[in-house]
Amino acid sequence: xSVAFDEMTLPDGSVRPAYxxxxxxxxxxxxxxxxxxxxxxxxxxxxxxxxxxVYGEADAAERLIPFDVLPRIISKMEWExxxxxxxxxxxxxNAYIKDIYGRRDILRAGIVPEDLIFQNPVFRPxxxxxxxxxxxxxxxxxxxxxxVDADTFYVLEDNARTPSGVSYMLENREIMMxxxxxxxxxxxxxxxxxxxxxxxxxxxSVAPLTSSADPVVVLLSPGIxxxxxxxxxxxxxxxxxxxxxxxxxLIKGEVVYMRTTxxxxxxxxxxxxxxxxxxxxxxxxxxxxxxxxxxxAAYQAGxxxxxxxxxxxxxxxxxxxxxxxxxxxxxxxxxxxLKNVPTWRCREPEHLKYVLDHLDELVVKExxxxxxxxxxxxxxxxxxxxxxxxxxxxxxPRNFIAQPTLALSTCPTCVDxxxxxxxxxxxxxxxxxxxxxxxxxGGLTRVALQKGSLVVNSSQGGxxxxxxxxxx
Amino acid sequence: xxxxxxxxxxxxxxYVERAEYLARxxxxxxxxxxLPLAYVGTSNEWASAVATAGCASAFFARFxxxxxxxxxxxxxxxADNPSSIRSCFESARTNARAVRTALTVxxxxxxxxxxxxxxxxxxxxxxxxxxxxxxxxxxxxxxxFDGSAYRTMLRNDAYWFSRLGVFxxxxxxxxxxxxxxxxxxxxEEEHVGGPLDYFQWSAILRxxxxxxxxxxxxxxxxxxxxxxxxxxxxxxxxxxxxSCYSNLVSFLDDIASAYGRQGPTQRHARNVxxxxxxxxxxxxxxxxLHEFITGFLADNNHLNTMVNEQYLN
Numbered sequence: 001x002s003v004a005f006d007e008m009t010l011p012d013g014s015v016r017p018a019y020x021x022x023x024x025x026x027x028x029x030x031x032x033x034x035x036x037x038x039x040x041x042x043x044x045x046x047x048x049x050x051x052x053x054v055y056g057e058a059d060a061a062e063r064l065i066p067f068d069v070l071p072r073i074i075s076k077m078e079w080e081x082x083x084x085x086x087x088x089x090x091x092x093x094n095a096y097i098k099d100i101y102g103r104r105d106i107l108r109a110g111i112v113p114e115d116l117i118f119q120n121p122v123f124r125p126x127x128x129x130x131x132x133x134x135x136x137x138x139x140x141x142x143x144x145x146x147x148v149d150a151d152t153f154y155v156l157e158d159n160a161r162t163p164s165g166v167s168y169m170l171e172n173r174e175i176m177m178x179x180x181x182x183x184x185x186x187x188x189x190x191x192x193x194x195x196x197x198x199x200x201x202x203x204x205s206v207a208p209l210t211s212s213a214d215p216v217v218v219l220l221s222p223g224i225x226x227x228x229x230x231x232x233x234x235x236x237x238x239x240x241x242x243x244x245x246x247x248x249x250l251i252k253g254e255v256v257y258m259r260t261t262x263x264x265x266x267x268x269x270x271x272x273x274x275x276x277x278x279x280x281x282x283x284x285x286x287x288x289x290x291x292x293x294x295x296x297a298a299y300q301a302g303x304x305x306x307x308x309x310x311x312x313x314x315x316x317x318x319x320x321x322x323x324x325x326x327x328x329x330x331x332x333x334x335x336x337x338l339k340n341v342p343t344w345r346c347r348e349p350e351h352l353k354y355v356l357d358h359l360d361e362l363v364v365k366e367x368x369x370x371x372x373x374x375x376x377x378x379x380x381x382x383x384x385x386x387x388x389x390x391x392x393x394x395x396x397p398r399n400f401i402a403q404p405t406l407a408l409s410t411c412p413t414c415v416d417x418x419x420x421x422x423x424x425x426x427x428x429x430x431x432x433x434x435x436x437x438x439x440x441x442g443g444l445t446r447v448a449l450q451k452g453s454l455v456v457n458s459s460q461g462g463x464x465x466x467x468x469x470x471x472x
Numbered sequence: 473x474x475x476x477x478x479x480x481x482x483x484x485x486x487y488v489e490r491a492e493y494l495a496r497x498x499x500x501x502x503x504x505x506x507l508p509l510a511y512v513g514t515s516n517e518w519a520s521a522v523a524t525a526g527c528a529s530a531f532f533a534r535f536x537x538x539x540x541x542x543x544x545x546x547x548x549x550x551a552d553n554p555s556s557i558r559s560c561f562e563s564a565r566t567n568a569r570a571v572r573t574a575l576t577v578x579x580x581x582x583x584x585x586x587x588x589x590x591x592x593x594x595x596x597x598x599x600x601x602x603x604x605x606x607x608x609x610x611x612x613x614x615x616x617f618d619g620s621a622y623r624t625m626l627r628n629d630a631y632w633f634s635r636l637g638v639f640x641x642x643x644x645x646x647x648x649x650x651x652x653x654x655x656x657x658x659x660e661e662e663h664v665g666g667p668l669d670y671f672q673w674s675a676i677l678r679x680x681x682x683x684x685x686x687x688x689x690x691x692x693x694x695x696x697x698x699x700x701x702x703x704x705x706x707x708x709x710x711x712x713x714x715s716c717y718s719n720l721v722s723f724l725d726d727i728a729s730a731y732g733r734q735g736p737t738q739r740h741a742r743n744v745x746x747x748x749x750x751x752x753x754x755x756x757x758x759x760x761l762h763e764f765i766t767g768f769l770a771d772n773n774h775l776n777t778m779v780n781e782q783y784l785n
Contacts, residue, residue, distance in 0.1 A: 047584065047585060048577075048581075224569050233569075234572075242473070242474050258474060259475045259476070259785075260474055261473050261474075261478045261629060261783045261784070262731050
């Protein structure tokens with residue numbers, strides 16, 4: 001594998017301009033100060049209760065995501081490209097979903113294979129021909145982006161269902177401003193704190209046409225046992241909206257109400273952080289205790305906006321991912337600004353052959369499923385693992401895609417042996433309202449804290465960093 | 473606001489208030505049992521503490537007799553006892569997590585900090601000294617939480633429901649002490665001598681942090697009917713039944729005026745309050761102190777039910 005691109009230091013030892021301020025500041029620090037600040041940050045995070053749950057771990061009911069005190073810095077020009085690319089990507093996604101549940105031009109044009117849609121468990125037949133308010137399906141997208149060199153950003157994954165992590169983006173910034181005022185005064189960092197206002201404006205803009213001038217927006221959470229519960233309560237608080245659970249809502253005459261101390265109150269927009277499957281036991285999983293019976297009927301009657309819409313999974317599915325460049329060209333007639341990671345679709349015989357021949361240098365992913373679970377990293381896997389995978393891929397090629405191992409860029413990170421480069425990715429959050437697309441500059445940078453590791457998932461030892469977009 | 477949020481706020485406040493009360497009972501009992509027998513008599517103060525905490529039946533289902541070790545553990549640290557200090561703090565924190573958005577940062581900090589600190593105590597302190605520190609800490613936590621609520625919350629329904637929880641619980645606690653100890657207050661009960669009762673009375677006052685208050689209010693040595701007067705009728709005393717109900721009436725009125733509707737809960741609270749206002753302590757003794765207290769506990773319970781039915785369901 002080639003040497004990864006470091007975002008601070010070039011191979012010749014020179015420092016890239018965006019990082020010169022940080023480098024200088026690091027040189028001026030007394031020893032141990034970073035360690036001290038790191039411990040301070042941990043105390044603050046724990047006291048504020050910014051924790052997440054890891055499923056399947058008994059006592060780890062509440063864990064902290066490790067926070068790295070060194071910021072990841074993006075220059076204004078780099079961000080400008082990213083921003084345009086993200087907007088384009090999300091406009092594409094919305095056009096595509098509308099088409100899939102509507103006229104299906106793209107299927108007729110033979111650009112995306114039909115079976116990829118109709119045999120996909122995340123395809124929702126309930127949405128066929130269903131109109132959604134303002135034709136917007138994905139109001140909140142978290143597009144995972146990685147970088148491989150000075151000029152190239154790849155989209156790694158489109159999260160178009162219920163992307164999480166934005167609370168860390170906001171809290172990381174708060175804590176950094178508290179711990180390092182001096183470092184901020186040396187930089188002009190674009191603020192992110194208006195995210196909550198932008199989100200609320202977005203959600204209000206997509207209220208059903210029948211709702212009142214000041215629509216009632218709520219955040220629907222699965223409850224305190226959900227791994228992202230902290231984020232749900234954090235966002236509801238910042239937005240000033242009620243944090244509801246399924247049992248707080250009820251449907252009467254295809255209208256959604258919440259139970260309040262003053263009786264029933266009508267709800268217009270539901271920012272739901274519950275998967276499709278659990279939304280409504282009458283429409284989807286009958287054993288769901290988290291949802292609201294009759295919600296789908298109210299939605300189909302056009303009396304409430306669900307954000308994101310039902311059935312958006314067909315856009316962020318890993319199998320569909322590989323078609324995104326063509327999909328972009330099809331709807332927008334534009335070349336994609338952000339590249340896709342080259343992807344082999346095992347469903348196509350010549351791709352499959354290539355994949356089987358090069359298993360030891362590829363990352364093979366299941367088409368469905370999220371995160372780093374069960375994801376073999378080719379070059380690091382042993383022979384037995386590769387053999388097992390070969391059998392799995394052969395038995396059901398449609399279920400797999402493969403990508404080259406990317407040399408993800410690295411950023412300076414505080415680790416036990418001092419400051420060392422670690423691999424990072426970036427999840428910016430893209431908000432699509434009926435009026436415009438809003439993107440707060442930056443996003444959540446995740447960092448793989450283990451030396452050499454490419455897995456940034458918080459459930460597998462990843463940490464986070466504050467992400468700075470410089471305004472000069 | 474969401475009914476569930478109001479419910480969580482109400483119970484959060486109740487649990488914190490209850491934890492403080494348990495700590496006071498344990499502290500007072502500890503003091504009482506440290507005195508020579510000649511001063512306190514031979515009654516089992518630990519059994520009395522369990523009764524005052526309102527968990528006698530759960531306790532004796534588990535233990536044959538009450539002693540310092542098992543009572544302290546049961547009331548302070550037992551995970552099996554839903555009303556132990558530990559369980560109260562844990563329930564309080566669960567409720568707090570569920571309504572993070574309705575709490576101020578200061579309130580969350582107080583309750584989350586307590587929950588983290590509690591883990592340090594594990595299954596209980598090793599020594600009596602440490603136990604005393606623990607009990608002080610529980611009371612300080614409650615004051616920190618209460619003070620944070622008082623100083624930082626918006627004066628809206630969230631605040632009012634949380635206050636209802638405080639005062640329903642507080643009224644229940646004060647009445648319960650009176651219920652268990654009322655026989656000590658009856659002047660005609662002469663089976664224990666004066667000096668014995670003196671320490672019992674002061675222990676009662678300590679349990680509700682009213683010992684100093686007593687002297688300021690009555691400027692007299694401890695007299696059982698004055699102790700009863702202080703805890704039941706005195707308006708200056710923040711833990712008296714009368715004072716609790718004056719607060720309950722006022723917070724229920726705030727809710728009613730914000731929502732534009734008086735209901736059965738408001739009427740019930742006002743009735744209880746009026747009855748207290750119109751009572752004199754000798755009258756209560758004449759018509760039967762025990763009956764009065766039993767009646768009050770039932771009334772207070774009923775208020776809890778009505779708040780539930782009118783707002784929290």
